[in-house]
Amino acid sequence: MKEGGQKSSNILKKWLCSSRFWLLITPFLLFLLLDVAIPFKVSPRYSTLIAASDGTILHAFLNDDDKWRLYTELEEITPVLRQTILQKEDRYFYYHPGFNPVALGRAFLKNTATGRRSSGASTITMQVVRLLEPRQRTYLSKAIELFRAMQLELHYSKEEILQFYLNLIPYGGNIEGIKSASLLYFGKLPQLLSLAEITTLTIIPNRPSSLRLGQKNAFIVQERNKWLRRFEKAALFDKQVIDDAVNEPLTAYRREAPKLAPHLAFRLKKEHKNTPIIRTTILPTRQAQVEQMTRNYVNRLQSMDIHNAAVILVNNETMRVEAYVGSADFNNPYDGGQVDGIRAVRSPGSTLKPLLYAIAFDKGMITPKSAINDVLTNFGGFEPENFDRRFNGKVTIEFALANSLNIPAVKVLKELTPSVLIGYLKKADFQTVKKQSKDLGLSMILGGCGVTLEELTRLFTSFANEGKIHGLNYSADAKKSKGEVLISPESAYLINGILTQITRPDLPNNFDNTYHLPRIAWKTGTSYGKKDAWSIGYNRRYTVGVWVGNFSGVGVPELNGANIATPLLFDVFNAIDYNSPTGWFKPTTDITRRKVCAESGDLPAKFCTHQVLDYAIMGISPTRRCQHSKWVLTDKNAEISYCTQCLPDSGYVRKLYPNMAPELIAYNELNHIPFQRIPPHNPKCTRVFEVGAPLITSPNDGSEYFLENQELQLACQAGNDVREVYWYINDKLIQKANPQAALFVKPPVGKVKISCSDDKGRNVDVFIKVLSR
Numbered sequence: 001m002k003e004g005g006q007k008s009s010n011i012l013k014k015w016l017c018s019s020r021f022w023l024l025i026t027p028f029l030l031f032l033l034l035d036v037a038i039p040f041k042v043s044p045r046y047s048t049l050i051a052a053s054d055g056t057i058l059h060a061f062l063n064d065d066d067k068w069r070l071y072t073e074l075e076e077i078t079p080v081l082r083q084t085i086l087q088k089e090d091r092y093f094y095y096h097p098g099f100n101p102v103a104l105g106r107a108f109l110k111n112t113a114t115g116r117r118s119s120g121a122s123t124i125t126m127q128v129v130r131l132l133e134p135r136q137r138t139y140l141s142k143a144i145e146l147f148r149a150m151q152l153e154l155h156y157s158k159e160e161i162l163q164f165y166l167n168l169i170p171y172g173g174n175i176e177g178i179k180s181a182s183l184l185y186f187g188k189l190p191q192l193l194s195l196a197e198i199t200t201l202t203i204i205p206n207r208p209s210s211l212r213l214g215q216k217n218a219f220i221v222q223e224r225n226k227w228l229r230r231f232e233k234a235a236l237f238d239k240q241v242i243d244d245a246v247n248e249p250l251t252a253y254r255r256e257a258p259k260l261a262p263h264l265a266f267r268l269k270k271e272h273k274n275t276p277i278i279r280t281t282i283l284p285t286r287q288a289q290v291e292q293m294t295r296n297y298v299n300r301l302q303s304m305d306i307h308n309a310a311v312i313l314v315n316n317e318t319m320r321v322e323a324y325v326g327s328a329d330f331n332n333p334y335d336g337g338q339v340d341g342i343r344a345v346r347s348p349g350s351t352l353k354p355l356l357y358a359i360a361f362d363k364g365m366i367t368p369k370s371a372i373n374d375v376l377t378n379f380g381g382f383e384p385e386n387f388d389r390r391f392n393g394k395v396t397i398e399f400a401l402a403n404s405l406n407i408p409a410v411k412v413l414k415e416l417t418p419s420v421l422i423g424y425l426k427k428a429d430f431q432t433v434k435k436q437s438k439d440l441g442l443s444m445i446l447g448g449c450g451v452t453l454e455e456l457t458r459l460f461t462s463f464a465n466e467g468k469i470h471g472l473n474y475s476a477d478a479k480k481s482k483g484e485v486l487i488s489p490e491s492a493y494l495i496n497g498i499l500t501q502i503t504r505p506d507l508p509n510n511f512d513n514t515y516h517l518p519r520i521a522w523k524t525g526t527s528y529g530k531k532d533a534w535s536i537g538y539n540r541r542y543t544v545g546v547w548v549g550n551f552s553g554v555g556v557p558e559l560n561g562a563n564i565a566t567p568l569l570f571d572v573f574n575a576i577d578y579n580s581p582t583g584w585f586k587p588t589t590d591i592t593r594r595k596v597c598a599e600s601g602d603l604p605a606k607f608c609t610h611q612v613l614d615y616a617i618m619g620i621s622p623t624r625r626c627q628h629s630k631w632v633l634t635d636k637n638a639e640i641s642y643c644t645q646c647l648p649d650s651g652y653v654r655k656l657y658p659n660m661a662p663e664l665i666a667y668n669e670l671n672h673i674p675f676q677r678i679p680p681h682n683p684k685c686t687r688v689f690e691v692g693a694p695l696i697t698s699p700n701d702g703s704e705y706f707l708e709n710q711e712l713q714l715a716c717q718a719g720n721d722v723r724e725v726y727w728y729i730n731d732k733l734i735q736k737a738n739p740q741a742a743l744f745v746k747p748p749v750g751k752v753k754i755s756c757s758d759d760k761g762r763n764v765d766v767f768i769k770v771l772s773r
Helices: 002-016 019-037 079-089 101-114 124-132 139-155 158-168 178-186 195-206 217-233 239-247 262-271 284-304 353-362 397-402 406-416 418-427 431-439 442-446 453-464 489-499 561-576 662-670
Strands: 049-051 057-060 277-279 308-315 320-325 371-374 393-396 521-526 532-538 542-549 591-597 611-617 629-635 652-658 695-698 704-706 712-717 725-729 732-737 743-745 750-758 763-771
Touching (some): 079 124, 079 217, 124 158, 195 217, 195 239, 217 239, 284 320, 284 561, 353 406, 353 418, 371 662, 397 406, 418 442, 453 489, 662 712, 732 743
Parallel strands (some): 049 277, 704 763
Antiparallel strands (some): 308 320, 591 611, 629 652, 725 750
16 A cells, blocks of 8 residues: 555656646646736726616616616526527537637638638637727737636636626617617516517627617518527527517617606715616606606696605605605706705705604693693794784694694793704704704794705604604615604604694695595695795605705795695695505503693693693603682772782682783783783782793893884783883883883983883893994
8 A cells, every 4th residue: 555655656746747747737827827917807887777676777877988888687697598699609608718719720720711800719708808808800819818718717607707798798889788778779677578689689799780779670680580590490499489589570769768766866876886786665656656746746836936846755664765756857957957855955944843842742841732822922032923924822732733833832942942952853863953053043943944855754754653763765675774762652643643633724725625635644834935845744654755846945925835735745645545554543551641621731720610631641741730720819899909918807809810921911912802800919018029020022131222213112021910010221210001012212322221110019121232323
């Protein structure tokens, strides 16, 4: 055994040292060395394809060289396509190392004998090399092709090389690759081609000039059928299959590349550079449907000088964006059609109010039936108005939200503080709010900040997803994220109930009590100057965001969320999910019903005779007792009232009077609404009250005023029991007046102290600065 092993070892050593071994191994080693020194960089620049969720093409782009070179995937290379290509171009493709020695030898002998190039021997691999690195047709070029072909075979599989070939073969003009030709001439993907169509596309690359699809179809049919009969002789396909292919008419003609979802397509192309196929979550039929609805709707608005709209449709269950319409007409340059309205930063109007009230529910500040005064209020110089420029007096929170009242929203935000709302918006990834956060104040709840339709729609999906906010999915491979809790499920349920009400002013004209009304929760918004109309709606399955306006920023008197944006929202829901079968939102275990006073929304006191049911969040909602009335000690005729200090020994009675805020008293006085006044306090009383001083509503404390031939208004709000107030300027009495009366004075230039005292001795001061030229 040892002698045999030694003998074999000696033979191996002798062979390794022989010249024949090195003669064989040297070319291989030289090839490996050259492969490292001169690598073959295969990086074709493909066109970008935007695909729908079902794989159909939504949008196609030219590549950087202005060529249609669409990327053919391996699964798109069907067995029929593979068989046809290999039979015609390279029958021994799977057996050679990149070149066919027999074919090369035969071609060399034939070309030498004839003195001209009459026979080629290029394999598919060599053709790929030539397509990647075009050269003049010389023997040196052929040698380089051979070397590059072997490099391809070394680094890529046969399937990948065949894929390169099908992606690069020319079809005339700027069309390259079988997928480009299939889509642009037959309007379908390669895997859907018939044998006749495949054969047609197989024969053209060798003669792209003479076989021009759409121009010489009759001649192409003749050439196609010749090859089909050759396939029959080679027993490649059954005779019946060949006969059917021969009889198939050729209907090829140059088509436009698909151009659905153009705004999303350009967006994703920019975000995913050098990605040949971007698979989206878009449903092609739904996208086409929403695009058409948006275009038709805006066409009807042209007479009002309203020229654009944007719509985004999100599936709440998967967070997939199923339709994305950035403008009414992408190809309209006059109205900014290429502006993406889904990502354009705009004023949100009132659309942030649901989030504000949801946060207030979670903080235990309010419940749906909580009372709040919708009256003229000065917030340090900021005096907002309602959309209809009217006030409603005392209202409930649910009425305030359903009717999109501005004063209650600003009051709640003031109590909550803007920084808290900003924190929630940052958590919801409102990018412009993050940038503006230092400059935002109370006006943000009425539209004084920047948002996008994409951000707003994503925010509203949280109401449909029990308070959790998830990222929007544009990629077909993306899964619904775990999400982040933005508001509680209980708060979301309360908001859903309020936004589902249909007895509200933002219901579009002619929609009330008609079959056109889908079952959804929705909120509208109109920006200052009537430049933006919003309507965001949702049910359990979908959330749809709609913006209508002009990208130029020009306001239109008729523009508002209710009558301009909401009809399009309803149209979309009626088309995609009318009377959704998935049911409605259900209350969580921590939602409870309780009786509250109808006047205040608080837990009833003994004097609360009118009670209603209200929702509450267990352990969170406020539990304060109602104080809408208070007991007052008066004489028997109710002509004067007493405090404990001046209460007589007898002759007095205890009566209930409305416990109204000064601002509501002022509103009732101004609108001549009768209410029960507390009798004036006992004039003989010497007590000075410390709480309940008047509130000066004009001028604003700390403000500067430039007065030129003008007077300054003095106004205040006082308690129910105040009959007279006294105005002072720099501690000098100016006038005694009714609390609701407005006075006009001309104060001196410089720093001025303005004081107001009521008939109980309560006083308040403000300081202003009066400027002059």
